[in-house]
Amino acid sequence: MSNRSSKQWRRVSVTINAEALSHNLKRVREFAPGSQVMAVIKANGYGHGMHAVSEHLSGADMFAVAMPEEAFALRANGCSKPVLVIHGFIDSTELKLFSELDLATVVHQKQQLDILVNSTLTRPVDVWLKVDTGMHRLGIAVDEVADTYARLCASDNVGQVCLMTHFANADILDNTLNNKQMRSFVKVNNKLSACASMANSAAVIGLPQSHFDVVRPGIMLYGSSPFADRTAEDLELKPAMQLESQLIDIKQVNAGGSVGYGSTFTAEHDMRIGVVAAGYGDGYPRHAENGTPVWLNGRCCGLVGRVSMDSICIELAELDAEVGDRVVLWGKELSVDRVAACSGTISYELLCHAGTAYLANR
Numbered sequence: 001m002s003n004r005s006s007k008q009w010r011r012v013s014v015t016i017n018a019e020a021l022s023h024n025l026k027r028v029r030e031f032a033p034g035s036q037v038m039a040v041i042k043a044n045g046y047g048h049g050m051h052a053v054s055e056h057l058s059g060a061d062m063f064a065v066a067m068p069e070e071a072f073a074l075r076a077n078g079c080s081k082p083v084l085v086i087h088g089f090i091d092s093t094e095l096k097l098f099s100e101l102d103l104a105t106v107v108h109q110k111q112q113l114d115i116l117v118n119s120t121l122t123r124p125v126d127v128w129l130k131v132d133t134g135m136h137r138l139g140i141a142v143d144e145v146a147d148t149y150a151r152l153c154a155s156d157n158v159g160q161v162c163l164m165t166h167f168a169n170a171d172i173l174d175n176t177l178n179n180k181q182m183r184s185f186v187k188v189n190n191k192l193s194a195c196a197s198m199a200n201s202a203a204v205i206g207l208p209q210s211h212f213d214v215v216r217p218g219i220m221l222y223g224s225s226p227f228a229d230r231t232a233e234d235l236e237l238k239p240a241m242q243l244e245s246q247l248i249d250i251k252q253v254n255a256g257g258s259v260g261y262g263s264t265f266t267a268e269h270d271m272r273i274g275v276v277a278a279g280y281g282d283g284y285p286r287h288a289e290n291g292t293p294v295w296l297n298g299r300c301c302g303l304v305g306r307v308s309m310d311s312i313c314i315e316l317a318e319l320d321a322e323v324g325d326r327v328v329l330w331g332k333e334l335s336v337d338r339v340a341a342c343s344g345t346i347s348y349e350l351l352c353h354a355g356t357a358y359l360a361n362r
């Protein structure tokens with residue numbers, strides 16, 4: 001094999017649909033026509049590959065990542081758009097790199113403020129001051145925002161100062177905390193009139209009062225629904241990740257026989273079982289329950305037995321299938337949201353894991 005190494009051909013494949021990403025960005029703009037879009041591409045673009053995603057989403061106004069190293073990598077790869085680091089910097093060495101690479105930082109605690117105002121920087125850094133409006137994860141307490149904001153504005157090390165906060169429960173639109181958080185954020189900003197950002201994907205779709213100047217969608221860009229009770233299709237989002245593998249065996253299991261580790265599934269009648277080459281080592285969720293859909297030859301088959309590290313079993317029944325057939329674990333034919341719901345988790349986790357497992361082995 002010339003330069004087509006064995007690693008480039010793999011039974012399990014993750015492919016990314018660039019057109020789906022730009023379509024989903026267009027959907028964000030339709031939902032939030034008056035706001036700028038900060039595309040969230042943390043965790044390696046939710047497993048889709050941060051660099052590829054940043055290129056396919058070049059129509060976004062800015063990007064957000066969680067960690068400094070992600071932002072440094074974006075710059076090293078030639079990305080020249082505004083980039084915000086959600087966790088911000090942890091010490092003055094990191095902060096200097098933010099300044100040199102023109103990265104915006106979140107300030108979510110006081111230590112960051114002290115480092116920022118006391119450093120010597122080559123150029124000012126743009127700051128997003130994070131307000132804790134009720135999630136109680138990261139953020140400055142509401143009654144300390146005005147002071148912090150004033151200290152930031154007074155520093156030569158600081159460029160533009162914007163305000164942001166994050167919803168705890170936006171995926172449950174009628175949760176009472178949502179309105180409380182919005183009221184609290186509006187109240188804080190009334191006195192400051194700073195550029196403001198609050199909405200994640202769920203709020204982009206369902207809480208238009210929270211759009212403000214900049215929206216911060218993540219999961220919807222990748223074509224998954226942020227809501228348990230609304231499908232991506234309903235929301236006209238297109239899945240960006242396709243996770244596929246192949247059928248490697250077909251066998252008969254007679255009534256009374258059990259399938260897989262722990263014998264958690266027992267055949268009640270004679271069954272035709274297919275073995276698919278993908279498991280939790282590929283990011284397929286180990287907690288997927290019996291009956292979790294797996295797409296093969298135009299139909300969804302149910303998972304039977306426990307998910308192994310590199311294989312799963314599915315019930316073929318009368319389905320026309322042969323060894324070598326292409327199997328879709330999730331993607332266009334089968335929403336990752338359905339697989340997540342059958343696995344006691346959310347699409348975010350599945351996309352991150354499968355993408356990371358695939359990219360690490362490439």
Ligand SMILES: *Cc1c(COP(=O)(O)O)cnc(C)c1O
Nearest residue numbers: 040166200201202216217218219
């Ligand atoms: C991850 C994240 C988002 C995006 O959330 P989605 O639910 O994926 O849209 C937005 N803002 C912050 C601060 C985040 O950490």
